Amino acid sequence: MDMGFLRPLYESGAPVASVHMDTSRDTTDADKKIELRWRHLREELAALGTDEATLDVLEQAVGEKTSRAYGDHGQALFASEGTLLGAHTLGDIPVQDRASYLPVPDVLPLAVDRGRRLPYVLVALDRVNAKVTAYTARPTREPVLEADSAGESLRNIDGLGGRGGRGQRNNPGGPGADSHAAQELWRENTAKVAEHVREAARKVGAEIIIVGGDEEAIAYLRDNLGPRQLALPIRVVPGGRGGTDAEERLHKAAEDALREFVVERHDAFLEDYQRKLAHDQAVRGTTPILPMLSEARVETLLLGAERDGEPELWGSFNEPLLVDTDPKGLDDPNAAFRAPASALMLRSAVLADAGFTELLDHGRTSSESGATLRFPKQ
Secondary structure, eight states, X not given: OBOGGGGGGGOOSSOEEEEEEEOOXXXXXXXXXXXXXXXXXXXXXXXXXXXXXXXXXXXXXXXXXXXXXXXXXXXXXXXXXXXXXXXXXXXXXXXXXXXXXXXXXXXXXXXXXXXTOOOEEEEEEOSSEEEEEEEOSSOOXXXXXXXXXXXXXXXXXXXXXXXXXXXXXXXXXXXXHHHHHHHHHHHHHHHHHHHHHHHHHHHHTOSEEEEEEOHHHHHHHHHHTOTTTOOOOEEEOXXXXXXXXXXXXXXXXXXXXXXXXXXXXXXXXXXXXXXXXXXXXXXXXXHHHHXXXXXXXXXXXXXXXXOTTOOEEEEESSOTTOEESSGGGSSOGGGEEEEEHHHHHHHHHHHTTOEEEEOOBTTBOOOOEEEEEXXXXX
C-alpha cells in the first residue's frame, strides 16, 4: 500500500494529537453517543498536556460529521498547535477508542484500516438492466460513480412479446431463431454494461469487480470483460437486482467478498515475503528492521495490528528516518524522544517512500513485524 496520503501528518514540528474513535451513525441517538465518546477522549488528551487550540480544532472536526453518514465506521483525526493535519473515515469501527499526544502521529490504526480496503466496482444486473457502482479504497459518504444501464427487452422482438413498431426485430426463423435472437439481445445489453464497468474501474483504479444477479447475464458480462479487455478478477456473489432485499444481500455479500480477497492477497504477499527471507531480501522482527529503516532500505514495512504490550523505541527530532532501541544509536541523543514502536517505524517508512502491509496470520491479527528490502542485505 502506498502511504503517501500520510505525509501531511508529519508536517508539524510540534507534538501531534491522534484520535481514533467510533463515529457510527446507525441509531437515532448516535450523535449523542459520539459526543460522549469525544468528551472522554478530550479529557484524556487534556491530561496528556494537549493545548486547548488543538483540542478545539479536533472537537470541531468531530462536530462537522465529515465521516460517513451511515452504518458502522470510525474516524481518525490528527491535529497539532491548533491545526487539523488530517481527518479520515475508517471503514471499520476501531478496536477501541484511542487518543494520544506524542512527538509523532499514531497512524497504525489508520494504515491498517486503509490496507483492509480496496477500490472496487459493484455490478447488479439482469438480462436487461444493470447498476454499476464504483468505490475507492477510502470510505466515502457516497460512491465515486453510479451508472444505470437500460437495455432492450424481449418485448422488442417479434414473436416474443412485440406487435410491431419501432425497435422491433424481424424473426422469420421460428422458435429456434427466437431463442438465438434473445441471446444476441442479452449479449448486446451486457456489452453496454461492460463499457460502464470499464469506465468505473478506470475511475477508481479498481482491483476487483464484484457481480450479483442473473447467472446468464453474468456469463455474458464475463465474456465482455475477458482478459484482453479488462484483466481484473471477477467475484460472483448473492443478491443483485429485484428490490431492497436483493440489494442489501448484494452489498453484504460484496463486503464479505472483499474481506476474503484481501486475506488472499495477504496470504500471497506472505508467501513472497517468506521466499525473500530465504534469500536475504527481507528481515523479520523489530531489531533487524530498524537499521534497514534508518538507511531507507525498506521496500515494504509489515506490521501486525495487535498492540498489546507494544514496546517503545527512540526517534530523532532532527533525522526522522532514524529509529533505534537506544538513544545513543541516533544522530544526537539530546534530540531523541521515545514513542510507540509502530508510530516511529511508520514515520520512517512513510518519509522514505516505503510501502506498508498489515502482517496477518492467514486472516488473523498478529503482533509480528517484518520488512521486504529494496536490495539484499550485505
